[in-house]
Amino acid sequence: MSDFIGNPLFASGGITIFEVMNELAKKHNALNLGQGAPDTDGPADIRQAAADAIRTHSNQYPPLMGIPALLEAVADHNKRFYGLDIDPKREVMVAVGATEALADVILGLVAPGDEVVLIEPLYDSYLPIVKLAGGIPKLVRVTPPHWELPREELAAAFSDKTKLLLINSPMNPCSKVFSDDELQFIADLLIKHDAYALCDEVYEHLVFDGRKHRPLMTFPGMRDRCVRIGSAGKTFSLTGWKVGYITACPKLMEPIAKAHQFLIFTVPPGLQYGVAYGLNKDDSYFSGFTAEMQAKRDFLMKGLKEVGFDVLESQGTYFITCDFRPLGFDGDDVAFCQHMIETAGVVAIPVSAFYQKGDVRHFVRFCFCKREEMMIEAIARMKKAFSRA
Numbered sequence: 001m002s003d004f005i006g007n008p009l010f011a012s013g014g015i016t017i018f019e020v021m022n023e024l025a026k027k028h029n030a031l032n033l034g035q036g037a038p039d040t041d042g043p044a045d046i047r048q049a050a051a052d053a054i055r056t057h058s059n060q061y062p063p064l065m066g067i068p069a070l071l072e073a074v075a076d077h078n079k080r081f082y083g084l085d086i087d088p089k090r091e092v093m094v095a096v097g098a099t100e101a102l103a104d105v106i107l108g109l110v111a112p113g114d115e116v117v118l119i120e121p122l123y124d125s126y127l128p129i130v131k132l133a134g135g136i137p138k139l140v141r142v143t144p145p146h147w148e149l150p151r152e153e154l155a156a157a158f159s160d161k162t163k164l165l166l167i168n169s170p171m172n173p174c175s176k177v178f179s180d181d182e183l184q185f186i187a188d189l190l191i192k193h194d195a196y197a198l199c200d201e202v203y204e205h206l207v208f209d210g211r212k213h214r215p216l217m218t219f220p221g222m223r224d225r226c227v228r229i230g231s232a233g234k235t236f237s238l239t240g241w242k243v244g245y246i247t248a249c250p251k252l253m254e255p256i257a258k259a260h261q262f263l264i265f266t267v268p269p270g271l272q273y274g275v276a277y278g279l280n281k282d283d284s285y286f287s288g289f290t291a292e293m294q295a296k297r298d299f300l301m302k303g304l305k306e307v308g309f310d311v312l313e314s315q316g317t318y319f320i321t322c323d324f325r326p327l328g329f330d331g332d333d334v335a336f337c338q339h340m341i342e343t344a345g346v347v348a349i350p351v352s353a354f355y356q357k358g359d360v361r362h363f364v365r366f367c368f369c370k371r372e373e374m375m376i377e378a379i380a381r382m383k384k385a386f387s388r389a
Contacts, residue, residue: 016124017353021337025347031378033300034337034347036172036318038369042237043278043285050241050274062269064261066094066245070272073279074230074245080283081204082218090250093257094267097242098202098231100260103129105198105227105246106164108259110135114163117154121354123172123200135163139356144321144363145312147176151185162195167216170203170316173354173365177211177315187219196252197222202231202244205286207316208294217247224249227256232275235289237369243267243275293318293369300368303379308386318369321351325362327386332361340364344385346378 018035025032041047065071068088075088086092095101102125110116112134118126120141130137138157142149167186169178178186190197199216207213217226227248233239248256278285297314304311309322329336333350340346351363368375 017349018124021341021347021349024338024341028341028345030341030345030347031374031381032347033366033368033370033375033378034349036367036369037239038237039371039374040237043281046236046238046274046278046281049277050270053273054270057269057273059269062266062272064266065089065257066092066267067269067272067276070094070245070276070279073276074247077230077279078228078247081213081286082215084215084217084223084247086247087250091247091253093246093248093253093260094272095244095246095260096264096267097233098200098229098244099125100242100264101229101244101246102126102198102200103263104256104260105229105248106130106135106166107133107263108255108257109196109198109227109252110163113161115159115161117157117162117165117195119149119154119167119171120356121171121173121351121360122356123168124353126166127356130166136161138162141355142171142174142176143360144174144351145310145323147171147174149178149182149185154186155189158189158193158195160193162193164196164198165190166198166200168200169216170201170207170213172203172317173319173349173351174321175312175314175317175319177207177213180214183214183216183219187216187222190225191221195225197226199226199228201228202234203317204230205235205290206293206318207290208297208314211315213316224251227252232278235286236275236278238274241271241275243271245275296368296370296372296375299372300366300375300379303375304366304382307379307382312363318367320366320368321363322348322366323362324364333364337364340382340385344381346381 021034071088071092074092075086078084078086106129110133116130116135117138140154204213230245232243312321314320337350348364352358
């Protein structure tokens with residue numbers, strides 16, 4: 001009998017870089033500017049709405065697709081911000097966070113042998129789920145410092161076997177917001193090859209400097225070709241709730257929902273009521289949230305420049321990518337992150353972890369959705385550690 005027990009797909013993948021860095025942070029009592037999670041809870045009124053719902057509403061299984069209040073709130077949100085007319089009963093589904101939503105979509109739509117185009121850098125769950133579904137990944141990459149979409153390479157990745165393109169905009173970790181021109185190019189490819197798009201848009205309300213998020217679903221011919229994923233964890237700084245939502249036409253939603261029913265089935269009802277309340281908040285919440293995060297971005301960018309990093313543009317999300325070579329460190333990004341934890345007591349994420357070849361070796365990612373006093377301390381520690389005085 002073999003000593004190995006388990007699925008080799010997962011066994012060969014190791015532990016996610018986020019968990020590795022989190023464990024190192026604990027070991028060295030380091031300030032964690034790596035993990036993409038706020039260090040304070042989201043709005044008190046949203047949390048209170050969820051608490052009230054747990055006390056006053058049923059806590060038994062809610063409907064498979066989600067409670068009506070949240071389905072309607074997601075549909076209204078699509079209309080209010082993007083002009084999309086969505087049927088809440090047939091075109092919206094609630095998932096246990098965006099990660100489960102991604103799994104629902106990929107497992108529901110991708111058959112063994114289907115090709116799936118992915119744009120690196122990749123959020124860590126994309127590739128394992130595609131492989132689990134039997135899909136054949138076709139990787140195209142954007143790279144620092146400018147993160148330009150390589151149009152010829154992207155077009156070459158499509159074929160008559162392409163089922164799905166997975167696009168993340170605003171994009172983790174590189175903070176790229178795809179332009180209208182880039183999105184139109186992608187839309188044209190989808191139509192040409194009769195393919196679909198899975199649009200990971202969890203950072204939809206974190207777009208800075210006057211930019212506006214425009215879902216691919218709003219482009220001509222894309223309404224029935226796109227699946228759009230949003231996240232209460234990102235929009236309301238409630239990552240532990242793990243509430244995500246999917247918008248898709250009925251033809252696509254049917255297989256997605258069938259995958260969902262056998263993965264999770266449903267989502268805690270009290271949290272759904274809380275998210276419904278949040279999505280119904282007026283526009284001032286969303287604009288204020290964006291402005292607050294932009295201010296945090298500006299604060300951390302300034303500090304990182306003072307430390308000596310070459311700081312790249314951050315158009316959206318809550319991440320900043322930096323080139324550490326100006327600091328004079330002789331090593332790759334993994335070694336640099338370990339060195340910074342041990343000498344400065346600050347955690348970042350090596351950007352090479354988001355690429356399959358791991359050859360983008362001089363860049364690290366910081367997260368700025370943190371308390372200002374934490375960022376002040378982290379900047380001070382890094383200045384001390386990397387001072388050339």
